[in-house]
Amino acid sequence: MRFRVLPRAIPAAAILGALMSHAVAAPEIVVDEKSHDFGILYSEEHQTVTHRFEFQNVGDATLTIQDIKTSCGCTRAEMAKREIPPGESATLVAELQFRDHRFKDSIRISLMTNDPAHPVFEVGLTGFLLRHWILEPPSIEEIVAVTGQTTERAVGVVSNQLLEEAPWEILSISSDHPQLAATLGGKPKVESKQGFRMTQYSLGVRIAGGESPSLGEQGTLYLRTSDPAYPVLRLPVRWLVEGDLTLSTRNVYVLRSRLFRPPPTAGDQDRNRRKVVVSSRSKTPFRITSVDLGPPFAVEWDRERVSDTAELILSITGEKAQHAEGTLSIHTDREREPVHQVRVRGEAQEIQAIFSAPTTQHHFGNILKGEAKFIERTFTVSNLGTRPLDLCVQEVHETDAKLSGANLPPGASAAIALRADLSRKEGAFDLWATIASNDPTKATETFRLTGLILPPWRLEPSTLSFRTVQPNEEEERMVSLRQVFPSWKKPLIPQPSQTDNGEVAIRPGKTMATYDSEGLGHAETEISVVLTPRSSVSGKYSVSIPIQVNEPGARGIPPLRVEWQILGDLRARPSPLVFFPKAGGAADQKPTRLKLYSKGSLPFAIKGVQAPENVSISEIERHPTSISYEVRLLSELKGEPTILFQTDRPGEPEIEVGILVSEGREGSASASAR
Incomplete structure (x- = not known):
């Protein structure tokens, strides 16, 4: 059976529209099995499970598998063929590696495709992985028993078997050590799962201390079962036996930290040193005669102390950083228990300033x-x-x-x-x-x-430039005045004003204020600037007008500079003159033609010309209402040079033309007639 993921329901109008238009070729991915159930497997018998998914492209364009991802690092998915033409198939091999026993496994494999309906196409593996028998813990280590007493530990035993199999049982328990024994506690708990049975036993392990102390004992418990595959289960047990003397710990970790540790106060222990306490259960005095522990460890104790308790202080020495481990042997004056041992591990970190x-x-x-x-x-x-x-x-x-x-x-x-x-x-x-x-x-x-330092006043733009304007014709532009002020104050309000001759007028709008969390207020006023030129003489004009507010004497308010230009009857073309450099940077020696003319076709005359020394100007054509010149550069220009022509017009005495040497692109320069 093939499984296909269906798209959402599409409106009939959309279907009709698609049928009426040209169809777009697209791939479509299908698979023979969306999820493979590998059933119930025993991990003792299976290390991996492998399955082959068969994909097919039922679309009318090539299917591309762009990437493959799995939901678990224990799964490997490989596909030799990533480009699948229409009508063809490809195989994905999925392998699940069993790293440990577990119950249900469910693994997703995601294919990133160019199928527009399924950009991410998923398949999966599912099933149960079991072990026949589980011992928790699988071994018992470092148990401390006491002479004349019995020490007990609990161990869980779990069996898993298929429902169709006959139930397994623990038939008997034996030991290879006379001080080691175990019994089953109560009736086992049986649970039926999906296709298998789980039986849980409680095993009570008993260690008899015996009559004499011992530094190390070991034995094995044997659990005989009715499982033909695992007739005997083994549980290793290791223990030691203490007599009258007991130790506060049998494992010590010593750290010499690279971090500074303040000296310990009364009742506190130095964290760079570790303490081991030996005490007598019967409160009988004893003495530690010697200790054995090699470098880089050091041991301190009172060699002359005779008491029912004794303390040993362990530390790690040496300048270099290192890891070390060893065994501390503590020798006492007791004949029946002359030696006690402690496992010691340690780390010395580098001594340095931090x-x-x-x-x-x-x-x-x-x-x-x-x-x-x-x-x-x-x-x-x-x-x-x-x-x-x-x-x-x-x-x-x-x-x-x-x-x-x-x-x-x-x-x-x-x-x-x-x-x-x-x-x-x-x-x-x-x-x-x-x-x-x-x-x-x-x-x-x-x-x-x-x-961030905020200016109390900011005018944007601070210079307002009007392009060429006509005398007595009103032009309007907008500027924004922003102010910052302490939040406990009110913003200052700009006032209407104008120049003495009325050419420039300031008409403020409404002031809007906001307040931030840092104790500052922010206000903004949109200001209308109205220009009405009074002069009819050609030329550039400018004026600086102060911004007045409702608080006389307010400081720091920037003035507004207004610039404009009036063009009269006399004009220059081109303006500015542009020269292009030759290779190597020299100016082009080819002359440029310049024409002065009257826009109103009124006669005029040029009375004189002022030009830079490295600029040559020659008149080549004259008419009553226009004059043409040939302009040539004699050497490299510096700065922003201009040519000034004096005319016979009282209202337009001068025509100024700028000169520009281009750096490979068109530039701009100012030119005006005055």
Whole structure:
């Protein structure tokens, strides 16, 4: 059987539209089996399970398998053929590796395809993986028994078998050690699952301490079953027997940390040292005569102490970083229990200075220009290491940096004070100081003061340029006036104003204000600027007009510069003159033609010409209402040169033409007639 994922229901109108239009070729993926159930398998008999999925392209375009992903790293999926033409098939081989026994397994395999209906196409493997018998724990280790007493441990035993198989049972239990025994506790618990039966037993293991202490005993419990495949189950057991003397621990981990540890206070234990306590159950005094433990471990104890308890302090020595392990043998004056052993493992980390700073940056947020001339911030640096930490100021950027200490013992701290002058700054700032240290992992650390200085007033644009205008004709443009002020104040309101001759008038709109979380208000006013030129003389004009507000004497408000240009009857073409360089940078020697003319076809005359020394001008044609010139560059030009023509017109005495040497592209320059 083939399985096909059907798309959602499509409206009839959409189907009709598709039939009436040209069909677009597309691939379509189908598979013989969406999910393969491998049933119930025993992990002792199967390490892997493999299945082959057969895919087919039933569309009318090539199917491409772009990628294959699995939901578990224990599954491998391979497909030799990734390009499947229409009508052809390909095989995906999926292999599930059983890393451990488990109950139900469900693995997804995702294919990334170019099928528009199934960009992600999934298949899967499902089933049960069991073990015949499970012992939890599979062995018993490091049990401490006491002479004359019995020590017990509980072990869980689980059997899994198919429902059609006859139930398995534990028939008997035996041991190869006289002090080791076990019995089954109560009736087993039986649960029926999907196709198999799980039986749970409780096994009580007993270890008799005997009459004499022992450093190590071992034995095996044998569980005989009715399972023909596993007639005997083995449970290894290891234990030791204590007599009157007992140890607080049989395993010790010693760490010499690279981090500074403060000296222990009363009642606290040094975390770089570990304590082992030997005590007498009967409160009978004894003495530790000697200990054996090789380097890099060291042991401290009171050799002369005779008491019912004794303490041994373990540490790890040496300068270099290392891992080590060994066995601590403790010799006492007791004849029946002369030796006790402790397993010791340890790590010595490298002795070094460690640079630590809780924070290395302070952001001041928005600062109103003029409100804060200086800013200051103190950072804390600590030495968390086990060597002294050396500090010095390596580099600063527009800030003063002072260290309260240049040499920090382990565990000590110092202050780094940064101070900066903001009186000449505006906009975003990032001021910093770099501190160098002898920490091998952090040779330098940079401490920063950041923020944003906002000007109280900002005019955008600050210069308003009108293109060529006609005398006595009104032109209007808009500018925006923004102000920042303390939130406890009200914004200042711009007032209407104009120049003395009335050429430029300012007409403010409504002022809108908002307030932020840093104690500042922000206001914006849209201002209409109206220009009505009074002069009819050609030329460039400009005026600077102050912005007036409802608070006389307010400072810092930028004036508005207004520029405009009036063109009269006399014109120049082209304007500006453009020359293109030759290869190597020299100016093109080919002359350029320039024409001066009257737009109103009125006669005029040129009385004189002023030009740079390296510019040659020759008149080539003259008419009553126009004059033509040939202009040539004699050498390289510098700056922004112009040619000035004097006319016989009282209202337009001059015509100015700019010169531009292009760098391979068209440029622009100013030209005007006055």
